[in-house]
Amino acid sequence: AQSVAQPEDQVNVAEGNPLTVKCTYSVSGNPYLFWYVQYPNRGLQFLLKYITGDNLVKGSYGFEAEFNKSQTSFHLKKPSALVSDSALYFCAVSEAYNTDKLIFGTGTRLQVFP
Amino acid sequence: EAGVAQSPRYKIIEKRQSVAFWCNPISGHATLYWYQQILGQGPKLLIQFQNNGVVDDSQLPKDRFSAERLKGVDSTLKIQPAKLEDSAVYLCASSLKGGTGWVGNEKLFFGSGTQLSVL
Structure with a gap:
């Protein structure tokens, strides 16, 4: 069965510094990988996805993610964090034969300090 | 473009009561x-x-949860009777999949959710 792990409950970073939010996955076939962000009292918003091709995926708000097949990871990154990036981030995976069925991780709370 | 609409925003009920959410x-x-x-x-x-x-x-607890989308547009999710462990946020999402303009691997658009507290 497919699964996603987000090993950090919370990540703290100073504004202007680079940030990384970690995600590892487990699927039986080729993975489809996603990042979603949840702001307070708002629904989840799509950030980016990896389906195939270039291992570095660029998404919304300056975020990017790197797919690493050998490490089964899909870490979310941003070169320079903003206070407004503070939110709850979810990694999700689906299998190629059923791209609708997303399995979400438990989420990582990103706190960016001024 | 209007987003996914959900109501109510919050709901507090006692266990064994019924509740319905709309999307x-x-x-x-x-x-x-x-x-x-x-x-x-x-x-x-x-x-x-x-x-x-x-x-x-496959993951719907069918002994107490039911959902319908009779006209293929809006949908209702019902819980009857509610248990304490049903306390959660219920999110509705939609995508273009299966509709006009679908090209595959479409992202999901989520509503703000309904926060349910069962006491």
Whole structure:
């Protein structure tokens, strides 16, 4: 069965510094990988996805993610964090034969300090 | 473009009572999803509709949960009777999958959710 792990409950970073939010996955076939962000009292918003091709995926708000097949990871990154990036981030995976069925991780709370 | 609409925003009920949630997806989105997000966990898919048909309800507790999308547009999720462990945020999402303009691997658009507290 497919699964996603987000090993950090919370990540703290100073504004202007680079940030990384970690995600590892487990699927039986080729993975489809996603990042979603949840702001307070708002629904989840799509950030980016990896389906195939270039291992570095660029998404919304300056975020990017790197797919690493050998490490089964899909870490979310941003070169320079903003206070407004503070939110709850979810990694999700689906299998190629059923791209609708997303399995979400438990989420990582990103706190960016001024 | 209007987003996914959900109501009510909050609901507090006692255990064994009934509750219903409503969702109106983005216009033209053929596929609608209901997710349950328990505090501290990621969203879990309860049921997926494409138009007015059920695609996947394998994780829906059918002894107490039911959902319908009779006209292939808006949807209602019901819990009867509610248990304490049903306390969660219920998220509705929609996507273009199966509809006009779908090109595959479409992202999901989520509503703000209904926060349910069962006392």
